[in-house]
Amino acid sequence: MSKRVLVIDDEANLRWVLSEALSDQGYEVAVAANANDGLAAMSHQPADVVILDLKLKGMDGLATLARLRERWPDVVVLMLTAYGTVASAVEAMQRGAADYLRKPFDLEEIGFKLQRALERAALQQEIRYLRQSQQQATIAGLIGSHPVWLACREQLERMIDRLPLLVLVGEAGVGKAQLGRYAHATSQRHNAPLIELDGALLTEPMLVAALNEAGQGSVLIRHGLGWLDWLLDQTLQPRIIVTSLKLPEQPVPTLQVPNLNQRRSDIGLFAKAWLEAQSLSAAALQQLEQSHWSANLPELRHVLERAALAANGQTIQPEHLPHDLALASAEPIALPATGLQLDLVERSLLQQALQQANGNKTRAAELLGLSRHQLLYRLEKHGLS
Template identity: 30%
Template structure:
């Protein structure tokens, strides 16, 4: 049963409203002034407040302010007399949902109350979903190693600041998870959170994707498009794989970070934005700066708060926790509960190099759960590469006479391309790099594309 608090200094008015609502299955609470309203609100936690503006001891505006401090989501409808509409508007600025003027029609009152209760129910659902999202976001940060504890400490300290964050780490280490934690722990958590994979957007479209375009800006631009930066206004934008941006685009991005404004492609109007920028990359940006492939000024603009995530092989203590987490997750998802991994298999997994980091571990566990015939995963269920890693590691031993690293790199790229029939994406995966990096190194070694 929904509880409605009626607040009016006129006893007859409270009685009339109560009588009008008696068939609506509401529990009616009463208060004769603003002070009583606040006291009843604290004790009863009603679902809606219907409150007069003009009252002795404490008026409606003051009571509204105190009630909103207790629960800012509660729907409040103000009752106004003739000539007090301006005060009702002031009340709405303070958080009132609606107002109704005396004398009012009973049916009109019922409709206003029903709408307000519906808004309150929707807000409760939104709050529940947001809490669930925040809980789920927190759960994905698994680990109790000193490195992870230090990173989580940084996240906690920087979340509510406007500082730009640069997250560094190999592919699969969880850079996006850390970015999520920063956004959902910040005061911008209820605002837009826009993610952009800079390496997945073709160079000729990246400017339009980030900043939008005007109608007729280029062939095919049949309407105005709002870009990612504009959509992120008030919130956070994650620029993943920031190292893949070409130099002209880096210049434009630097200007946005400095000026907090930009122009859509084909337009002249300045679009101002308030955004928090988080960038992430698996590239060595400092080395790219030295090689003049990344702008130094942009690097320092992004590198205000650096967070470096170590590879999984450097924090082996977190591997058992991650194994347990993914084991439970995928066991529930595929309907194979009570799955276990025996100690011999666990030891192999803990000591494995995990070149693909957490992402590789996650994929391996999902595959084993699906394919295992029994409820216990043993060494025989492990992928070949995990069981044979020790043998393969010996093939990378440095010869006594040394090597020419440039020639070795060129030879490995050629082997990867030949093995994949010159499929650049698959070859890049074999080499543990992005396709853009592979293309850059192919040009460097004068390897022709087929």
């Protein structure tokens, strides 16, 4: 399908030349002698490209450009300018024009610049589509219905458009970075870029470059607490979202992100999202909800993936879950009023685990919720190796 071009210029000869030349290049061309006629033509049948004279009589080119950008933000506008008005053409580009053509112009140059502007516009539309798709995926992937999680999200939504800087605080694996992406995707700046950085690997030149690239968007700095003093000394254009394991010492806005143990009723939602077609029995879900999650979401995902493999396509049952989960969900051990010798208790548990596992150290490590390396260290420590 051919692209439609609208030429707005008060010189009849120029309109005719452009109409003939662009028609020969395969474009569908309409012409208008002034701004009002051009805007009326756009209302009747919008064009993909408008070639607009900067020095129109009546409403001039800059004013017409503003009207075009307001009503048809995706239209590509090329400005026509005489030798003495190049500065005004540059100003027009700053206001949204794609390029400018200087009179007297070369017809080949017009064809080249027109094609380049259309390709650039198509690329920008694709970027917007991909960014919107990514934002929708971010929002859809933010799982949870527990009241403490919903309260966290609601507080974030209230804060995000009012603050230039926000610190998300929480344990490892609670989803702070994803929550930061959600904050950008649902904010008034969602059409601008989101730049993500790792604070542990960051240098000052890298951060300066990211701030410039983000413009009116957002910069998400994971583990970025060490950069707070530097950021607070800057005049910031992008919004800054910092994630941290601990509360900052500086008086900055913070939001505490709940851990998985505070929202165990969401485990079923995570299982449904991550297991796809494979189901989870009520008994297995109950055991997961009663377990303690020291590593939060990554630990839960690892457990579910292991259980799915063990179930081999069948419904996941408690016996498919790792053995150490049963220990985690058991009642806490009461400390005797007279106290105890922790080393003796640890030694006794190691001996019992080895006995139950018939000397198999890998199985003994599983019974104690340890890695094989951790078990070997403790066995050597107690002289049981």
